[in-house]
Amino acid sequence: xxxxxxxxxxxxxxxxxxxxxxxxxxxxxxxxxxxxxxxxxxxxxxxxxxxxxxxxxxxxxxxxxxxxxxxxxxxxxxxxxxxxxxxxxxxxxxxxxxxxxxxxxxxxxxxxxxxxxxxxxxxxxxxxxxxxxxxxxxxxxxxxxxxxxxxxxxxxxxxxxxxxxxxxxxxxxxxxxxxxxxxxxxxxxxxxxxxxxxxxxxx
Amino acid sequence: xxxxxxxxxxxxxxxxxxxxxxxxxxxxxxxxxxxxxxxxxxxxxxxxxxxxxxxxxxxxxxxxxxxxxxxxxxxxxxxxxxxxxxxxxxxxxxxxxxxxxxxxxxxxxxxxxxxxxxxxxxxxxxxxxxxxxxxxxxxxxxxxxxxxxxxxxxxxxxxxxxxxxxxxxxxxxxxxxxxxxxxxxxxxxxxxxxxxxxxxxxx
Numbered sequence: 001x002x003x004x005x006x007x008x009x010x011x012x013x014x015x016x017x018x019x020x021x022x023x024x025x026x027x028x029x030x031x032x033x034x035x036x037x038x039x040x041x042x043x044x045x046x047x048x049x050x051x052x053x054x055x056x057x058x059x060x061x062x063x064x065x066x067x068x069x070x071x072x073x074x075x076x077x078x079x080x081x082x083x084x085x086x087x088x089x090x091x092x093x094x095x096x097x098x099x100x101x102x103x104x105x106x107x108x109x110x111x112x113x114x115x116x117x118x119x120x121x122x123x124x125x126x127x128x129x130x131x132x133x134x135x136x137x138x139x140x141x142x143x144x145x146x147x148x149x150x151x152x153x154x155x156x157x158x159x160x161x162x163x164x165x166x167x168x169x170x171x172x173x174x175x176x177x178x179x180x181x182x183x184x185x186x187x188x189x190x191x192x193x194x195x196x197x198x199x200x201x202x203x
Numbered sequence: 204x205x206x207x208x209x210x211x212x213x214x215x216x217x218x219x220x221x222x223x224x225x226x227x228x229x230x231x232x233x234x235x236x237x238x239x240x241x242x243x244x245x246x247x248x249x250x251x252x253x254x255x256x257x258x259x260x261x262x263x264x265x266x267x268x269x270x271x272x273x274x275x276x277x278x279x280x281x282x283x284x285x286x287x288x289x290x291x292x293x294x295x296x297x298x299x300x301x302x303x304x305x306x307x308x309x310x311x312x313x314x315x316x317x318x319x320x321x322x323x324x325x326x327x328x329x330x331x332x333x334x335x336x337x338x339x340x341x342x343x344x345x346x347x348x349x350x351x352x353x354x355x356x357x358x359x360x361x362x363x364x365x366x367x368x369x370x371x372x373x374x375x376x377x378x379x380x381x382x383x384x385x386x387x388x389x390x391x392x393x394x395x396x397x398x399x400x401x402x403x404x405x406x
Contacts, residue, residue: 001369002322005257005336005362012375016367019377020288020334021251021259022384023226023396047250048224049262050346050355054208056224057260057357059252085223091402099405119205131223133208141344141359143253152253154260156344156357159208164219166204172215174222176388181225183386185379189399193226196392199294202302 006146018044019186026086026184027058028094030123031074033103038115038123039070040097040107042086044184054159056083056133059143062151064100072155073103075137080121081157083133088180088192090128120161130168130179134161209349221247222389229289229387230261231297233326234277236306241318241326242273243300243310245289247387257362259286259336262346265354267303275358276306278340283324284360286336291383291395293331323364333371333382337364 003010010016018024027046031039045059060072075081086094096111108115108126115124118134125132135157142150168175177196184190206213213219221227230249234242248262263275278284289297299314311318311329318327321337328335338360345353371382380399387393 001372002364002366004323005365008255010365014376015254016372016377017251017254017257017362017365019379020365020367020382021336022228022288022379022382023386023394024250025225025227045250045252047227047248047262048220049248049260049357050264051218051220052211053346053348053355054220055262055346055355055357057252059250059258061253083224085225095402096405120207133224139344141342143256143258143359145256152256152258154252154258154359156346159220161205162208162213162220162223163205164223169204169219173217174219174389176222176225176392177394179223179225183226183396185396185399186377188401188403189379190402191226191380191396191399193386193388193394196388196394198391199298199393200391202299 014187016186022185023183023191026094026182027056028084028086029058029071030082030084030125031071032078032080032123033074034077037104038106038108039074041069041071042094042098055138055156056135056159057154057156060153060155070103072153075155076140078122079137080123081135081137082118082121082123082125083135084126084129085131085179086182087130088182091182125163130165132163133159135159217390219389225388226386226394229297229385230259231287231289232261232274233285233287233328234274235281235283235326236277237280240307241309241311242277244274245297245301258341258359259338259362260357260359263356263358273306275356278358279343281325282340283326284338284340285321285324285326285328286338287329287332288334288382289385290333291385294385328366333368335366336362338362
């Protein structure tokens with residue numbers, strides 16, 4: 001099948017787009033409002049974009065209540081954020097933190113998670129995480145629709161500091177499969193990485 | 204462990220960054236030079252960033268021979284590209300296409316792949332793929348280092364058309380696990396999705 005992505009004439013109940021751009025890593029992002037309120041929310045339109053220097057980006061849609069999501073409002077106010085790695089052991093907590101909560105709701109409390117202070121930025125990381133990236137907001141790129149209306153944005157951040165739980169480091173290398181990272185597919189589907197395979201570059 | 208991402212003082216042989224931003228979907232990108240030469244190359248700094256309108260982005264580093272990679276030079280010249288979904292059945296071909304070839308090398312031929320004409324853009328897709336996104340270049344965002352030098356870029360594209368092999372559609376839904384999408388981890392590691400688990404949003 002083929003469909004026009006602008007007319008969105010797929011004819012299905014759900015647009016299959018998210019089911020084919022897969023598997024999407026989950027940036028589970030901590031941010032902080034100007035008044036110190038902490039927000040935690042998962043974003044699967046997320047990835048690294050450069051390694052040296054280290055940059056990451058995530059896509060921010062419109063909140064269910066309308067207007068920008070709390071994470072983006074916070075980033076634009078206080079400029080810093082932490083990307084927590086979403087893993088199998090924390091999948092339920094991650095899912096709980098995706099609730100459409102009011103800005104003053106503390107998703108750490110709601111999901112039964114503890115905070116751990118970051119080294120270089122104000123927002124805390126999730127204490128139990130296998131890895132986290134401490135970031136500074138770099139740029140927000142509007143993603144307009146055909147009529148010029150902008151509801152979605154790409155938010156780019158520079159990585160300042162990187163935390164990795166020592167349990168997952170062996171002889172100077174990270175054992176990614178042991179972390180059991182989870183990823184997002186389409187609909188209500190997720191996948192978990194429990195083993196890796198290897199391919200060497202041809203040159 | 205914690206390291207400063209700007210000083211990069213991790214002390215390991217390889218920066219562990221790519222081993223913790225995981226699993227990364229692979230955008231296996233077809234582009235076309237002004238003279239019609241087709242290029243095919245995999246990018247794991249890739250994801251969707253918005254669903255309505257549909258936008259994707261990938262991170263482009265510097266070619267091993269210096270200067271921008273062929274995909275980016277092509278995109279800026281001819282404005283169109285196709286993102287092919289990388290799957291288990293095509294993993295060896297995908298890996299072969301990652302070679303640091305000269306601009307005039309046809310990676311389709313090199314990897315033993317056939318081309319299939321796209322519906323809305325000039326670059327072809329890989330004939331054997333489970334899914335492909337036909338895209339138009341939207342914006343290139345420079346990702347500078349601390350001294351202001353720019354070697355890496357984020358390349359954003361608008362999706363115009365979406366192809367999905369009917370074999371993977373059942374009752375209006377895509378069976379993502381049946382496509383066996385592969386993803387990139389750190390070092391020489393990859394993972395494959397062969398099954399999904401479900402979690403419903405809390406609200």
